[in-house]
Amino acid sequence: MPFEDALLRQWLTLHGVVVAIALVFYVTVSRAFPQRRDPSAAVGWVIALALLPYLALPLFVMFGSRKLLLRDPPPPRGAAVAGADDGALPALWAQRLGRAMGLADATGYERLSVHADGAAALRALHEVIASAERTLDVSTFILAQDRVGEPVIDALKARARAGVRTRLLIDGIGALLGGRVDVAGLRAAGVEVVKFVPPFRSILRGRANLRNHRKLVIADSRRFWCGGRNLAAPYFELPSAGRPLARPADSGWHDLSFDCAGPLAADARRLFDLDWAYATRAPLGPRSPLLGAGAPAHARAAAPAIPAAATALASVSPMAAATALTAPPQSDLAPPPEGDRAAAPLAQLVPSGPDQVDDTVQVLLVSGAFIARRRIVAVTPYFVPDAGLQQALTLAARRGVEIDLVLPARSNHRLADLARNRPLRELHAAGARVWLTPHMVHAKAVVIDDEIALVGSANLDARSLFLNYELMVAFYESRDIGRFADWIERERAAARPYVAKAPGLLRDLAEGLVIWLAFQL
Template identity: 45%
Template sequence: MRRTARTLTPVQSAPRRVAMSQPWLFHLALVAGTLAMLSFAAHILRQRRHPAATLGWLLFMLLLPWFAVPLYLTIGTRKLVSSRPIPAGAPSTDSDYAVDRLLARTGIVPCGADRIRLHADGAEAWHALQALIADARASLDVGLFILADDVHGEAVMTALIERARGGVRVRLLLDGIGSLRIPRSWLAALRAAGVETAWFIPLLHRPLRGRTNLRNHRKLVVADGTRAWTGGRNVADEYFAKDTFWTDLSLEVEGEAAAVCQRGFERDWHFAVRGPALATAVPATGTRVTVLYSGPDQPGDTLHDVLMTACYAARYRIVAVTPYFVPDEALLQALCLAARRGVEVRLILPARSNHRLADWVRARALRELAAAGASIRLVPDAMVHAKAVLFDDTLGIVGSANLDIRSLFLNFEMVLLMREPADVAALAEWCARLDARAQDAGLPPAGALREAAEGLVLLAAFQI
């Protein structure tokens, strides 16, 4: 039987004809793709990441480069500014405390504060926030990760509208993911009343305006540049509930520190709206508190460096309160070494947080800490959302940052470093009251299957 030759349609034969008649195009595309992949691989290796995250990105680039390259351009990079070497004439300090010397060498100086007050509970924090908004006379700057469409969220938005109609310049900066559910009708009402609003890296944005996974986790309200309300609380009903349901920590500062906080808000605002250059920095005249910003807008990982330095300098006590405990390997080892050399390391967490994935992944680090001699304490009756770390009677840290990889390496965060004995003692008392509600954690050993699953979840959920 005679076999008929199969003919190719023009659509079928065109790619093959191009590959056969112009092989240089194929080789050029192959070389260009290989060079691009190697370039991105080199960039990944230069980024400060958990080793598992680095390996994950490299494998992704190797196996699925056409998907990995655009994803890396969207969410892969951590820093929006380049690192800078410490200049030869960098300032120094006479302090013998390692953290003070570290900050001085990086140009971060303490400032004065007329008043620092920790809020005892959600009701006190809510009343303080209402009073600060109501008392604003010239300016009111509000930067939040979450502003919810609920009772407390609507009350704050209504108050902002009233202040704007009263002649106060009101600016509202919301994270593009955290506050995504705010109804557009509320935003329209705010703008109609004269409130200036802006989204911090909205979900849909030009690539040069930041990476989608770099979120502004800072919580800050500043009135007239003289009073500030900050800490771990967002504005939603649960953050002001009774401590037996939701335990959080916020505080007020007045004086020079509030002006430094406003300066930080200015940077965030101008980043979001691409405004003009900022004014000169606020001159520091006091030493009571250090307002520390950490995140993609800082050349280094300042908060992580402070925590590491303070862990190695601690002599007898480290108390850490955090809702999510997913540290990088370096910080985990610093805590373990402190426990092994006799420092009392006490970690206070919710028995069950509002993110079950975080609860699953934290077990590996908790087992290692417990084996080193640290005390793991779980609060059974509430979601603990507070973020605080206490080192001896020397340093207290309160702010927006969790002790997890996202807060330490990806988010825009803000914390206050308190060095005055009275302020550190007030934080220690707050931690002691919380610890009295906690119980020792039972951490049974994990099998190989669970450890493998924890590693996979950690790689997929916390590293990008």
């Protein structure tokens, strides 16, 4: 017994030392590299490190990082949009906030097409790919081996064989979800293929939990296809021949995408270049265009300096200034449209993720909820918001803002469906209207006061808002904002109202546990 007691004391002492080392490591890393963690995530890591340090510490090293280390100082706060006054630009609050977060200024676009359904989206996708004459850049989370993915792969090969520089950036985890992509065949045809943060090569770098969820196709920096659709059959409302990707329904999912032309496509090309440079660990080329202050430090270091003449642009219109400062070489752009370019509709790329100093999409949504005067209309497949966004939406509903939130009655993620009930009950009690569609809806869009429409890849959940590389596009043209609102309204018209039900004890505990873990999952 004395011998066993001595062994127990030695083990407890050693265990206490390991726990202390783990907690000191966590505190040191958190202080040295601020991550702005959700409180539930911070508490979860501390508890895990205290109870299971042998397991939790390696997991923290692999999955605990949320932001890349940006060595440059953050952009100045409160900067105004050049040449603008309170009535000069639509949704000025959003553009000023974007400027303060280091985003590129709003720029022009033309020929916007909001895809009515999957068939229209698929036609537009192939049209954009076929239109490429010099460069074709594709970023996706999933590229499936099915009736959508395989023709896309064939189209990429065809453009590469035609002499078009074709690049495919696919997420490291997403590449496994739709079936193994034939990387060798693509490369043999001349397509450059890179996997973004391959999970088994990024563990020791602490990047294994960071996913690139952006979906965009850019042809010649002139045409731009974007939205929430992965390149797989269910996202285009097509059956997936029994593949598990199609759960929970056999029919295809309703999703939202769009395409347009003009300078906005050139901005998207810049963003793609940044992601490509990070994935390949290579500097940007000598012709790299001007980058915003929120771009990663390694990418900004490779970018050319701002021309001295740029300071003279403060006296011209905001649209002209944005176009002049952000335009790539003229050979990569379509000819300017007839008439005054300053009258073109405006839109702004809103990338979010570890490559941004701020949580840009979450900040815009919270600010928009507090600023909204009339209504907020949103569609999302998953609704597990952070405390800040939940409070902003709840307070907006309580002060009389009409809030309509459209969700699938049953999504493909059962844990997300379980976790959403607690925030939905709170919103419903505050006066918000929640609508449940009979089909899976995978669209991501938010319209605020008919002044701004945020459309793209970000779900209203903690992973999208804080962990993933995401892309939303902020549209400021009232006519086009109305088109996105109409798309959401068509989904709402087919939905039934959500009925809040008080949970039992076990369900309430389960919901709380899932919400607690949702930030990291």
